[in-house]
Amino acid sequence: MTVSLPLVFVLGVIAWAAIKFLGVRPYVGIGAGAVAVVVVVGIVLTALLAAVAVSAVSVAIAAVVLRSLVSSANKR
Template sequence: MLRPKLPDIPTPPTTTVTPQQTQAPASSAGHPVAPYVGVGVGAVAAVVVVGIVLTALLAAVAVSAVSVAIAAVVLRSLVSSAHKR
């Protein structure tokens, strides 16, 4: 019978663990740490404003759809009552 040959499992190499440095590098006195914070805040504000505008548009479409549905029901009832007379 034909049997597949499984590959040998390699043994992982032994490594020594060195502790990593946990201190942040010191920044220079004349250089700001985060020079683009103002741009980030402006971008976040723009995204929030666009979200609010899109939500308002969605609410306007929903209100319009409900009003059209109500008008259709009223017109349907008026037409059906006119045919019954």
């Protein structure tokens, strides 16, 4: 999986703003709870990314089908 530079930039700006303006400080613990949280967040974000990808493919297929139908209707 590739991650585009704008996405990395936006996530970096969000993290910076959270630290700068909200006083959020990243805390990395070694405990099992921290590992579980990281795994669950990773799974959720991966699922959301997969859902967006599937939606994009569905929209692309629908656009191709509609374009084909419109072009065949114009030829008649």
